[in-house]
Amino acid sequence: MATRTLCQVFQRRYASAAAAARPPVAEVRSQRNAVFSREQARQRALYPRIEKIEVSVRGPGLDGMLLIMNRGMSTPLSCARHLTEHHVTNSALALVDGELWPLHQPLTQSCSLTLLTFKDSDPTLVNQAYWRSCAALLGQVLETAFKDDYTVELLSTPEVPVTLGAFCCDVALDPQLDSWTPSEESLRSLTRGAQQLIHQDLIWEPLEVAPSVALEVFSHSRFKQEEVEQKAAQSPKGTVMLYRCGDHVLLSGGPLVARTGLCSQYEVTALHSLGQGPWGLRRRAQGLSLPLQLQAHHTVWRKLRQRAEKLVEVPRPEVATPPSPPALPDSTSDQPVTTSV
Template sequence: MALQTSGRRILLGLVSQSCHHVRGKFHKQALTNAGVQKKRMDLFSKEAERQAALVTDVEKIEVQYQGQPEDCTLIMNKNISTPYNCAQHITQMIMDRSVLAEVDGQVWDMHRPLEDNCSLRFLHFKQSDPYYANKAFWRSASVMLGAVLESTFKDNIYVELCSYPSPNVRTGSFVYDVDLKIPTWTPTKEELRTLSGEMVKLAMAGHRFQRLEVDASLALKMFEDNHYKTLQIPHIAAQSSTGNTVVLYQIGNFLEISRGPMIANTNFLGKVSVMAVHPIQTNQGQLFRIQGVALPKGIMLNHFTYGILEKRAAELNSGRIPVINKDDLQPTKAAEALST
């Protein structure tokens, strides 16, 4: 197995390029990570365009902003304008530091359109109680790790992302559980540094976390090449407010299923380290739990203190192990298992 890096290959093990190992059986490799990503993005782009075309009349709404430098009323466009657009009318500082919005008391993505007259506040990492900002940061770091894993390996390794536990800062690490279709992997320090470097590149790319709610049937078509997601999607959709929709997030060429919310932009990720790969056993076989630790941009720690966080992040995260068996996966558990 090999990771893709700038002009070089890092060998992770001996894996045939023509087949991969899945639960004790070999079958011919037919899918590539890049090909599957392209198919998903094509479907996502078409659906985003279709939904945008549904907004034919521009209706004005009143947004009651509460915060620095002063409270004010903004006249915005219903189902078009986002909290980020509102921030553009206030100050550069609000634009730059706002991680999330709070709309009528509900935590809201910065790039999610506003649906009616509302009150608006902005959340950031340095406020007195950054609970929601921190939780979104941890969740978003897991999604970014998934994006890196899906795009970094050479095409002889088909990466099937499973899920990650509900974000919990107290566990000391962000996580993604993934099926690499190999029996073992003990990464070298260089390999972990490569993954960390790819996380930094993704952060520096400054991709927005773009939210889109889609019908479950379309989500199933998008993720038909990932059997973990196809098991999870019907149960997630059943728990939605409509009973049949799934929320997707796009960053660059990567799509994830999650209830969110996410941070506004990948560039809110500051110092980051991918620290460990742990094999975990599920009711359908082995996955790898890949773990890291990160700080929000602008939050500084000295080398010694950050080293303590890295050491803790290398320990096996105690978050919930995915339940994969379709017969055992109840709707409430599915909602936890799939990228909460």
């Protein structure tokens, strides 16, 4: 017990020292953006000449439509612009040769394309991407909510099914805020921050990169560096996916929807304490949202919100238990802190 307590004290002191050494948030964001833009330009330069590809569009009333697009430049959204305004405004994600594909990710070869919306007969994939995007938006708000007065370390964004009722983002706040309990006004302030980003209708720009690039992007976050290595090890191609929204660069475990403007009703509902961890006191921020195409009456929304206030218990991945070896015969016997939010 004494050893565990000593380890926790050491971890908190380390987290405090690391936080104190971190540059201002604006400087960190500027550095991340610079690396993102440099790598994006490098990848675009891989296609110096305009080469044409054929994109076969699938969907209601679209089967048989063939578009001639530009390799390495055209995106699923570029294709949507050759269709109707409905496809441009309602598409959230795409399937390219059966693979989930962000709407702003360039196409690299001739392919089949299906545009996905929230009103498809089976919107499961879009809903999951939307939930993931809402959690990414929450992390973006949290990172700057406390200005430079207190540090914020964005931790993991748990992949949770929509049926759990709330998306979530884990975070470690400055150790000075360990005794702080957010008020309803603090949660409303976070909600306003998210709604401002939604109103700006910012795009989520995808960029698939080598781990070395992602490690440079997150050079100020040891947690994110470890997460980069984990995701790269799990990726068949050994790469990781970054996204940029405004001046915020994030690491994602799956595709995000096209833009923040696809969110409509959005509310930050809770900030739960999960206990001490290697990076300090771990908290789980939670929220609730519905996309632009799906609206809820205020009485329904109130019930959904009440559910979203409860702590989301993230299911642990099941670990296969190896079979036991056959038994051998036995021969002998059978206080609140004021913040900027």
